[in-house]
Amino acid sequence: MGKTSGAISAGHPKTAEAGARMFEEGGNAFDAILAAMCASCVVEPVLSSLGGGGFLLAHEQDQSPVLYDFFTQTPKQRRTDSEFYPILADFGTVTQEFHIGRGSIATPGVVKGLFEAHLELASLPMDVIVAPAIELARDGVHVNTMQAQIFDIVEAIFVASEDSKALYGSARNDRALLGEGEIQKNPDMANLFEALAKEGGELFYEGDIARLIENDSWDHGGHLSMADLKEYRVEKRTPLRVDYARSHFYTNPAPSTGGLLIAFALELIKTAGFRDLSFGSKDHVERLSQIMALTNKARLDAALVDGVEQAQLKMLDQDFLQLYRKEIYGRPTALRGTTHMSAIDKHGNAASLTTSNGEGCGHILPTTGVMLNNMLGEEDINPHGFNQWPTDTRMCSMMSPTLLLRDDGINVALGSGGSNRIRTAVLQVLVNLLEFGMNLEQAVAAPRMHFERGLLNIEPGYPQEALQTLNEHVPDHKVWDSPNLFFGGVHSVRANFNTGRFDGVGDFRRGGAAIIIDEHMDAS
Template sequence: MTGAIAAGHPLTAEAGQRMFALGGNAFDAALAALCAASVVEPVLTSLGGGGFLLARATGRAPILYDFFVQTPRRRRATDDVDFRPVIADFGTAQQEFHIGSGAIATPGTVRGLLHCQRALGSLPLREIVAPAVEYARAGVEVNALQAYIFSIVEPIYRATPAAESIYGGAALAGQGSLFRQPELAETLAWIGDEGDAPFYDGEIAARLVTLSAEAGGHLTRDDLAAYRVIARTPLEHRYHGWRVATNPPPSSGGTLINYALSMLDGQALHGLEFGSIEHLHTLAHVMTHTNVARGDGLLARTEQHRRLMEAYRAAVRGHPLNTRGTTHISSIDAHGNAASLTLSNGEGSGCILPGTGVMLNNMLGEEDLNPHGFNRWPCDVRVSSMMAPTLAEDDRCLIAIGSGGSNRLRTAIVQTLSNLIDFGMSPDEAVNAPRIHFERGQLDVEPGFDDAAIDSLTARYPENRLWNSHNLFFGGTHTVCWDGRTFSGAGDPRRGGVFLAPRRTADR
């Protein structure tokens, strides 16, 4: 079978293309890419984290598979918890994160991998994990983006002796160093042979429970044994003739994307010039209203908007929000199967699952998850997320899209979709076009817009930041399109993106 994939690293995309070469479908490709990303994009994702897969099998309605992290069933006494702050240095700013075994939520990635492979895949699990096993054993050269990300979170990846032993050498040595992960290779091979049972009911689960008990964590065997993937009906919206499906509540990103698209519905953007004064003011206005509506709904201008935001707030109530680091994978095959997959490990907890090479998540350290103070998160609930894997389709074309980028991913997806649908851009043009982002009173603007348009926009939004170059701050909308005959797409260069497609494609 032929197919195309877009992802955040050349080897992540290559792993997916290898599945197509073996006759696999879009879901095999996405899951192989998931495994590869845990090796070659180690800060952005891990087998110790979680994610979401939006899947559209040919002739069937899309389904959202939620395998994001779950809060533990019980909270340990605060005085017994290993939970500590660490400062990440972004160069121009610093940010405090929280790590330690007390920051680890129940991971879902491995169970999600197995669940989705059984439900959607066509290749044996050993084939799906094989590229990742190879990369981890042979080693991967640290590229410029990964070196930069490692430099930001270096204190986390040196926080424990186990983390130091894995990452303290080649991974943190900088661009061009060869990073080998032999323990992770064996773990991936073990998954290929035995599935997810060792992680949730067997030997690896026992190691995690022991780590948690001895090192100040919350997780117990009950948390792991009870973890399940949740299949959800996607949130759908009609936008200018396109059917757009995305991540539903309790996650929030998809609802905010739908809200923004519903506001753009009434705008004749196709009659405007991209980057014009009118276009940029429209985007900024929509972002402003979406942010306010998310908070209190006072500016939800129509009954439709009010109902949408009321449903959103009701669905996410009691589900703490995670907004941290992410990576994304999009794939479509020549039969019309489509996968949009977004993954996260937070920044990592600094804790390694013993004997596996797996960095565990730090999702319980998310500030939005602890609005009343740390270690006060609600027990045994699926954590909400801003992640929003998305599919869009009309009678002529199918699009798989998503993004990393914390809170910025939703505005990145909206702008890229609008570029494709309203301005008729190619995927490469749509992904590479400059973006804006408005949040918490500040407007961020990438270079590439006309000076007059920027002057008009910044006069309206005096709290602003004009960037000198395109930046991963603005997300990474890795995108694949399929028109029934030809694949097109783009990996977003802001986040190391790569797009791979066959030179010749068959009819759908």
């Protein structure tokens, strides 16, 4: 089988390389995205895990896109004596409290998502797809600058137990995690990938791994049972769609929130567009910050039917508003650490996948090398106190895997990590492509801003004139000294089916990488 032309981008060079290998093997975009997801569990362990959850937005040639929701589910039972405690993550200038322990683990969906998407979309066998991850886990990978920085932030989680310290502890400093340049290995995870390829996903949800999860959970203050695992289902949803000029935007629908908020903002931009403005102008900065502020208000149900923006809200039809109210309100929301990957191939297949492990529960599941998630440790889903979450409910997320399918034969797959900043990061790249006519590299590299809780955070790069006008309508703003992972990591790919050309960009803010495969040339 010959090569398949295509492109993949992801949050780590080795993640991207795993996907590119599938193109080299003659696989499609879905083979590539699944191989990349498996590799990310090895090389991006704080952000991605077989014990976490995620979303895949898949577009098969000449088919309507489909959203695979394999995000975490709250357990069926809630015990009162759970192992659940706070730690402080150190972001340098600020610290943030997270909650870990086995009582923070929600039912994971990544393995189920991997196998269901493989069955329905992939062209290569599972042992080929997991092979790069197995090699990385067994042979090891050098910790790069970005992963070392992330380890520093969540050090308190990854040194919370002896098993985690043994796996991720530094050989240079017994009080620290792996540093830049050190080799990170995970032979138990390599064995697990091999077992999954041979035995199938049932191993994780009904077999020995499921029993291991249940025993470890119930012996140490967790909520998960065999019933949680056995009855977990991937939800296939119709993506949210917004038609924008001659482009069609697809993203993660309710019950998750991020896609709805991006769509809401795009509906506003249809009327209050940017095409008469130049990027970085004072009018651009002012209008974008206003749209972000309005979208932020729309996150609360009351803001959808109240306030001076009522006239603008009317541009959204009532079905959309009712969906927002019905599907979002009352569901537990996870706003955690994430990573993203995008792939596209010559056949017209496109895949956008975002995954998360929260920050991790602090323990390694024995003999597997896997740290399960800590999604139940999110403060935002527990406004009345922790351990009050609704049982057996699919959690919603800001994760927004996105596809832009254009009538002119140019398709884009994109998405981002960055919890609350996902929606504004993806929105700004879309605006840069659609309104400002930027190429993909320019659209991702351009400076960003993010509005939340009355504060507008701004990356450097905007003209001083534009920033001065903010004092009038957004006096509470902060200009950062340099671009930062705070503003997301929009790893993107694009195919021009008129010319046969592929582009890919790994966002430098989060250590991203992109690889283009041409069936007539070597990888570049």
